Amino acid sequence: MASDMLLQHLDYLLALAAERHFGRAAARCHVSQPTLSVAIRRLEKDLGIVIVQRGHRFEGFTEEGRRVVTWAQRIIAERDDMLADLERMRGRLTVTARLGAIPTAVPASPFISGEFLRRNPAASVRIEALSSREIARQLADFEIDAGLTYLDDEAPPGTRSVVLYREQYVLVAPAANHLMNAPEVAWSDAAGLELCVLMTTMRNRRILDANMAAEGVQYRPVVEAASVDALYAHLSHSGRATIASTAWLPQLGVPAGFAARPMVQHGPRPVIGLVVPDRAPASIVAAALAEVADDVDLEAHIAAAWDAAGDRRG
Structure with missing residues (x-):
């Protein structure tokens, strides 16, 4: 050969x-x-x-x-x-870290990528928005080094994980809407709005659908999109609304003229974490990303952004 x-x-x-x-x-x-x-x-x-x-x-x-x-x-x-291991021994990683992220976690990804680049200034990061199922496949096929995804019954097999935060859902709607006067919003009430939500292939959408079903309602979104940015783009200069995760707030905030109110919580809050392949020897890049995830307090960053949005909570 x-x-x-x-x-x-x-x-x-x-x-x-x-x-x-x-x-x-x-x-x-x-x-x-x-x-x-x-x-x-x-x-x-x-x-x-x-x-x-x-x-x-x-x-x-x-x-x-x-x-x-x-x-x-x-x-x-x-x-x-x-x-990469030889580069690490020389004290300089020049690799490209390949990170897959579910759409709802993309706005939080800069906290991971930013700290990784601070620790490895010669490296680079490639982030791709993927469904939770595609993250599992690409991890298994060595196409990505790590994934930001839900840590539940759909979590990829053969991986280890680091918990980052729990999703809290809020209704983002025009501040003049009467629902913004309530301490929290029922899913059945939100169902009557012109909602912009993620596509049915996304785990987040399945969670939203389950919450709607828990209150015995069906809803028909006016806009379905594959990215959080696309949802926010359809809010501007409109009477439409979306059900957001507070994890979006550090990067996207609350649009001008809109307010945010907590949704009624049904069951445990979904957990988002970093997943990396569980194999030996461990991937140097995956280990470096997991180390960052262990050290970054994303819950605190998200809570601070939610507190800062206080004047737009209705």
Whole structure:
């Protein structure tokens, strides 16, 4: 086996697995398509198997090919961890930390990424908004180093977690709305508003739906979106409302002309935490992110933002 080229071939294979298209995979690797195709064929020859189902275009992987992709993910992750460990020994991490975050946790992510960059000034961070299920998949496939997600029955298996905060829900609506005069808002009352909420693929939406159902009501949102920013954008200059997490307040606050009131709490408040793969040896980047999560008091930051929003609570 031509082991001196194997790691590069595995990089190409993982790009193909991610893009599922030879041309896009080649562009991702900054090589020509023929170069990538030849490398994949060389890998097939070295391993003595067929990896890719070929027709006029990429048609998927064979059963053996899918197994090779799984091993390639592990091997490349171990290579990257080795390089990061050597950088750490030299006192300088230059890696890119890959962080997946559910949409409701994206506004809180700067507290993690900011402290990570302060401790590792030569590093960088890539944050992607993902569903809780996609975070679980990408952690298992070594595509991200850590995830900000719910720590409940949907938490990814094979991970360890650090609790960051518990979600508290508040109604953000025009300050003139009569509901803003109440000490807290019933979900059945909020159901009558023009609500902007996240899409049904998001765990947060399923939590909101369950709270509505607990009060025996159904509701029909006027806007469904895939990001918190999109929800806030639809509040401006309108009579619409949203049910927000107080974790959004440090970054997004309460829009001018709006107020925020607590929602009635049904059951335990959902827990948000940082999850990293539970494997040995531990990923250097994942361990560094977990160390930051252990040290950052996100609950205190969120509580301070909620206190600061006091003049816009109605």
